[in-house]
Amino acid sequence: MSITLKDVAELAGVSRSAVSRTFTEGASVSEKTRRKVVKAADELGYRPNALASSLTTGRTKLIGLVANNFHNPYFLEVFDLFTRGLQDRGLRPLLVNLSQQTDPVNSVNLLRQYSVDGVIVASSTLSPEFARAFRDAGVPVVHSFGRFASAPHVHVVGIDNVECGRMAARTLIERGYRRIAFLGGPETATSTQDRIAGFVQVAERAPGVEVSHSFASAYSFDAGRVEMTKLLMTEPAEAYFCGDDVVAIGAQSAIRSAGLRVPEDIGLIGLNDMEMARWENIDLTTIRQPAPQIIDSSIDLVAAMLEDPRRYPEARLFPCEIMERGSLRPLP
Amino acid sequence: MSITLKDVAELAGVSRSAVSRTFTEGASVSEKTRRKVVKAADELGYRPNALASSLTTGRTKLIGLVANNFHNPYFLEVFDLFTRGLQDRGLRPLLVNLSQQTDPVNSVNLLRQYSVDGVIVASSTLSPEFARAFRDAGVPVVHSFGRFASAPHVHVVGIDNVECGRMAARTLIERGYRRIAFLGGPETATSTQDRIAGFVQVAERAPGVEVSHSFASAYSFDAGRVEMTKLLMTEPAEAYFCGDDVVAIGAQSAIRSAGLRVPEDIGLIGLNDMEMARWENIDLTTIRQPAPQIIDSSIDLVAAMLEDPRRYPEARLFPCEIMERGSLRPLP
DNA sequence: CTGATTTTTGCAACCGGTTGCAATTAAACT
DNA sequence: AGTTTAATTGCAACCGGTTGCAAAAATCAG
DSSP: OOOOHHHHHHHHTSOHHHHHHHTSTTOOOOHHHHHHHHHHHHHHTOOOOHHHHHHHHOOOOEEEEEEOOOSOTHHHHHHHHHHHHHHHTTOEEEEEEOSSOOOHHHHHHHHHHTTOSEEEEEOSSSOHHHHHHHHHTTOOEEEETOOOOSSOSSEEEEEOHHHHHHHHHHHHHHTTOOEEEEEESOTTSHHHHHHHHHHHHHHHHSTTOEEEEEEOSSSSHHHHHHHHHHHHHSOOOSEEEESSHHHHHHHHHHHHHTTOOTTTTSEEEEEEOOHHHHSTTTOOOEEEOOHHHHHHHHHHHHHHHHHOTTOOOOEEEEOOEEEOOSSSOOOO | OOOOHHHHHHHHTSOHHHHHHHTSTTOOOOHHHHHHHHHHHHHHTOOOOHHHHHHHHOOOOEEEEEEOOOSOTHHHHHHHHHHHHHHHTTOEEEEEEOSSOOOHHHHHHHHHHTTOSEEEEEOSSSOHHHHHHHHHTTOOEEEETOOOOSSOSSEEEEEOHHHHHHHHHHHHHHTTOOEEEEEESOTTSHHHHHHHHHHHHHHHHSTTOEEEEEEOSSSSHHHHHHHHHHHHHSOOOSEEEESSHHHHHHHHHHHHHTTOOTTTTSEEEEEEOOHHHHSTTTOOOEEEOOHHHHHHHHHHHHHHHHHOTTOOOOEEEEOOEEEOOSSSOOOO
16 A cells, blocks of 8 residues: 555665665665665655654654643643644654543553653643653653652753742732732642742732732633632722733733723733733733743753653753733832 | 563463454454453553554554644634544544645655544645645545535535625624625635635625725734724724634724724624634624534544545535624614 | 775564464354 | 364464664775
């Protein structure tokens, strides 16, 4: 059915090994036979079967890309960067959507069956256990957007969420807000836990500052909107640090529906700096998470593990910065 | 390194064939040996290597998912549906991001090398040639969101874009708009061409209706915003049928920035019915494209082609419906 | 031109499975 | 119990490649 080594070998009048060697980097073939082989291969439209060769070489160049957040537009940007980055390095993303199930075992088995060379877990809402399950199965794994740990069990690439929390608190306080609050993402997400820790830490030390918090049930517009609507029923804070941009946009929508204005009545600051934050009708002040660097670094790391699977687990954190837009009142 | 058939066979005290058979549906194995094998396999944590078996069976259960639109949040919803749908049927999506390159040949070769069982091209902005390249390479292919053709060269699943154009025109005219316009997506996209055709067809036949058109450079917020900003410089139409929802949202933003109101000053109707259209601060009237059905049907079709690759190419179109929200004035 | 070296080549075994076929075993029938 | 028939099993070849090894060819030295 499809063209194989043998076909090319016969047409070129050489052994199958010779053909194999012309298509393997750094194998010993004379210029003469190489030319014969290439000619025959072109003629037949031969493409080496990557999966067959993976059997002997043990490399598939497949990378499992595991994600569970298909309702946050930010992750479309993330997918774009991941897929392009992997492709640029000759790797292929095998996508696993975890939205429904929570059991790591299934996906570990699945990806093992396909002998992926490595796995990237791209989510801040999956527990660290998840990435560990891959490590325990002997699969190189990187947890992108994961939780920092001083002695990590797996490679983690992301941001310092505690520091982001602090940064948000300082930003709000600097602008003269006194009653401030954290409107987090899902309470179980490590990112939420870390962000609130940093936020509260700074807020509590600031004289005259009152801090409170609540959680949206997901990193989503609807969840942010629902939670903010609830908050508006009683005495809302003067400004909110939101779990992420999409939660902030939901909150913004709720505030406007209530006939209030951002930032005049209530200030908002998000986190991520997704494309939509720049949309002129949203114009969200936010903490920029350097996704391109995080993703590049994740891919580099997983690629490095292909060379040295016993590589010591490492946490790579990238600095964030405030993107000043229109959802907070200006510095006094 | 990893557990193989042989290991299990030895531990269970049977032949390798016996082990293989216990793990293949419908093979002849006695209950007794099956139990022995399962026990040994569990003990060792054996997982059959999907790629090795693909070598003899010719089936990888890999499906190439080819897309080029990673800047339209609608496609996150599409990816969610595709990945879940494929997973539910035991198929795995191998994602190809075409954002940068336009040459089909590369991706065809790439996916051929991985012996994907089939390919789904999910894009309305890729030319039909693209899907054809797969067909010509003997790879089962379905073009989702592709252009309808009465004698299609490949399977196409989507909507009748011409009819959507008509539907949009009728909707605007019914509501008393007289100067109406099409603000399309990229002019080269077949979806754009078809939508404008239907739109103009109806508009030109309606007495007293003036129709005009222009194109956004992409299906994106920015492109929609830029184009609408340009339109506002001169005399804008009373209502616009936008290339898709994200273009409409960009247009909406431009209109509001200009100090005008939707729908009081300018009416908008989109297409897709993405989640954001329901967001309360967007509240876009739009033509709903039944993505779940389109995607389900696409997957069914590609799965059916695995059984019968010579299946006659088919075009499956799904009906769209108007989702009445707040961006058009009500029926008189 | 001969012998020593280096490079190229093909053979054959292997990667981890599947499967046709013949042999063996179990079940069904007289 | 003796046949006939059906179900199970293992052997061995194969899927499409890769690779160690020894033989063959090419290159280099003298």
